[in-house]
Amino acid sequence: MGVNELSNVSSGEVVVELRNVRKEYPTGWGGTILALDDVSFEVYRGEIFGLVGPNGSGKTTTLKLILGLIFPTRGEIKVFGSSPFDISVKNRIGFLPDGPYFYDFLNADELLDFYGRLFGYSKSEREERVERLLDLVGMKRFRKMPLRNYSKGMMQRIGLAQALINDPDLLLLDEPTTGIDPIGAHDIKQLLLQLRQQGKTIFLCSHLLADVQMICDRVVILNLGRVIRKGTVKELLEPTAVTEVVARDVSEEVFERVRGLGVTTERRDGEVVFRLSDHDRVPEVIDAIRACNGHITSITRLTETLEDVFIKAVREAGAPEIT
Amino acid sequence: MRVTWVIARNTFQEAIRRKFFWVVFLFALVAIASANLFSGIAPGEEKKFVFDFGLGSITLFGMLITIFLGATMIPSEVDRRTIFTILSKPVRRWQFLLGKFLGLALTTLVTVACMGILLVVIHSYVAKGLDVNVIKAVALAFFQLLIIGAIALAASTRGSLAFNIVFAVLIYFVGAQSSSLLALAEPEKHLAVERAQHEEAISWKAYVFRGVLKTVYWLVPHLDNFDVRQAIVTESVVPWQTVINSILYGLLYCSVLILVAVVLFQDQEF
Numbered sequence: 001m002g003v004n005e006l007s008n009v010s011s012g013e014v015v016v017e018l019r020n021v022r023k024e025y026p027t028g029w030g031g032t033i034l035a036l037d038d039v040s041f042e043v044y045r046g047e048i049f050g051l052v053g054p055n056g057s058g059k060t061t062t063l064k065l066i067l068g069l070i071f072p073t074r075g076e077i078k079v080f081g082s083s084p085f086d087i088s089v090k091n092r093i094g095f096l097p098d099g100p101y102f103y104d105f106l107n108a109d110e111l112l113d114f115y116g117r118l119f120g121y122s123k124s125e126r127e128e129r130v131e132r133l134l135d136l137v138g139m140k141r142f143r144k145m146p147l148r149n150y151s152k153g154m155m156q157r158i159g160l161a162q163a164l165i166n167d168p169d170l171l172l173l174d175e176p177t178t179g180i181d182p183i184g185a186h187d188i189k190q191l192l193l194q195l196r197q198q199g200k201t202i203f204l205c206s207h208l209l210a211d212v213q214m215i216c217d218r219v220v221i222l223n224l225g226r227v228i229r230k231g232t233v234k235e236l237l238e239p240t241a242v243t244e245v246v247a248r249d250v251s252e253e254v255f256e257r258v259r260g261l262g263v264t265t266e267r268r269d270g271e272v273v274f275r276l277s278d279h280d281r282v283p284e285v286i287d288a289i290r291a292c293n294g295h296i297t298s299i300t301r302l303t304e305t306l307e308d309v310f311i312k313a314v315r316e317a318g319a320p321e322i323t
Numbered sequence: 324m325r326v327t328w329v330i331a332r333n334t335f336q337e338a339i340r341r342k343f344f345w346v347v348f349l350f351a352l353v354a355i356a357s358a359n360l361f362s363g364i365a366p367g368e369e370k371k372f373v374f375d376f377g378l379g380s381i382t383l384f385g386m387l388i389t390i391f392l393g394a395t396m397i398p399s400e401v402d403r404r405t406i407f408t409i410l411s412k413p414v415r416r417w418q419f420l421l422g423k424f425l426g427l428a429l430t431t432l433v434t435v436a437c438m439g440i441l442l443v444v445i446h447s448y449v450a451k452g453l454d455v456n457v458i459k460a461v462a463l464a465f466f467q468l469l470i471i472g473a474i475a476l477a478a479s480t481r482g483s484l485a486f487n488i489v490f491a492v493l494i495y496f497v498g499a500q501s502s503s504l505l506a507l508a509e510p511e512k513h514l515a516v517e518r519a520q521h522e523e524a525i526s527w528k529a530y531v532f533r534g535v536l537k538t539v540y541w542l543v544p545h546l547d548n549f550d551v552r553q554a555i556v557t558e559s560v561v562p563w564q565t566v567i568n569s570i571l572y573g574l575l576y577c578s579v580l581i582l583v584a585v586v587l588f589q590d591q592e593f
Contacts, residue, residue, distance in 0.1 A: 069593045
């Protein structure tokens with residue numbers, strides 16, 4: 001069972017809303033390149049929302065629109081019910097960019113203190129937050145080292161710490177586990193799950209589809225600036241589910257009869273494998289096997305991975321539009 | 324103002340931790356300190372030489388620091404993508420830009436103050452007494468640099484690094500000759516009447532040319548207002564009113580530039 005099926009504290013309150021958003025970038029000489037086209041989705045409070053897509057699909061553009069770093073050509077964006085340019089919104093969000101770069105003349109202590117100052121925290125409050133966050137991301141040992149000497153993984157950890165400096169209600173993360181070792185990546189995923197338990201909303205952009213499948217409640221797949229799939233992880237994977245019944249000592253008569261029910265069959269190492277996409281027919285198949293004194297070895301429910309769904313969906317896409 | 328100050332403080336901190344800053348700054352201090360050694364080139368004119376050489380060093384090295392910092396400020400924030408995390412915090416764009424300018428102003432102030440103190444000390448030693456005119460000249464040099472820094476910063480909201488540097492240097496040289504522009508644009512006030520009439524009779528092109536010159540004159544900063552070297556070298560007294568007027572002009576010019584920069588920056592996409 002995926003983690004996303006364990007607990008979903010989503011409240012139904014919309015935190016981020018995109019309505020028919022279109023974004024074009026100028027290419028010079030009056031031309032434009034379409035980055036997003038008619039993109040609409042919502043992110044609910046308390047969920048981990050995954051935005052996935054191949055390179056150039058519009059993930060970072062979407063993030064920048066939500067952060068108010070760029071302006072939509074058309075459509076509406078609301079964050080906590082307000083414009084993303086509203087300064088009060090920014091008090092409630094934390095952001096980790098992809099491949100983060102920070103002021104490399106500072107050390108971790110100074111950097112987090114700087115971000116804390118931007119929120120107007122007192123000295124003692126800043127010290128308490130810096131201490132707690134450095135501990136949380138495992139960077140206490142390196143707090144006095146200038147950032148210019150940090151590895152990519154260390155930078156990612158400190159980036160996560162700065163994103164959490166204001167204890168945000170909405171955390172926007174662009175590839176948070178990129179460049180981090182497996183243990184570090186595992187720690188970050190656990191941290192995100194903990195934050196969700198605390199009622200935080202997490203908006204995650206990632207290429208690591210196994211991670212997205214594991215921790216996200218809902219997913220939007222973008223391709224060439226368009227939403228090509230959206231739904232809960234279960235909704236995306238469910239249509240691909242099959243029940244696989246493996247049996248031995250199945251008579252030829254039963255084999256043919258079951259195959260006649262429209263069930264995919266396969267002979268493998270003296271056993272017969274029946275694959276049913278119509279799960280209601282499973283008892284019928286089991287009864288038929290038992291009726292001929294066949295032995296059922298296993299009954300397994302199989303689904304494709306998010307990666308399989310993603311690849312299939314993306315392959316249906318067309319070419320980018322340049323006007 | 325708190326957020327603006329946080330940005331300004333960080334900008335200053337960044338500037339003074341750059342190797343470039345220290346190389347130029349130390350070189351400037353060495354140049355000013357050695358002014359007395361070279362003053363033997365002009366026997367009997369040591370005082371003037373020290374002042375001229377020292378103020379020239381302050382302007383040259385101050386300009387190197389100010390233009391470089393001003394021109395790189397916004398492009399480097401965008402290239403390093405540090406601007407993403409700053410503007411995703413409760414920081415308004417104008418606060419960010421104003422903070423950057425104040426950080427640049429603070430860096431220029433500290434740089435010019437250090438160089439200026441050194442010049443005043445050496446000049447006082449050579450002149451065997453404190454000359455207030457030197458302090459006035461250093462103060463005016465600071466405001467001159469502030470204008471150039473504001474130009475570089477305003478250009479950096481849209482331009483590339485190379486463009487910003489070239490643009491700021493160009494404006495400096497044109498601004499330093501602004502009164503010559505006016506003389507060319509209004510020859511009747513500066514030339515003999517007959518000659519002016521003759522020029523006007525030559526062609527309509529003169530009107531266009533003069534119009535362009537006048538426009539440029541009004542647009543570029545009148546940096547020659549800040550240059551009191553001639554007065555000091557001729558041992559005239561620089562009136563306080565001139566200093567105050569120039570400073571007020573400098574502050575006004577910088578305010579307009581920052582306002583323009585804020586407008587340009589407001590709908591900038593990152």
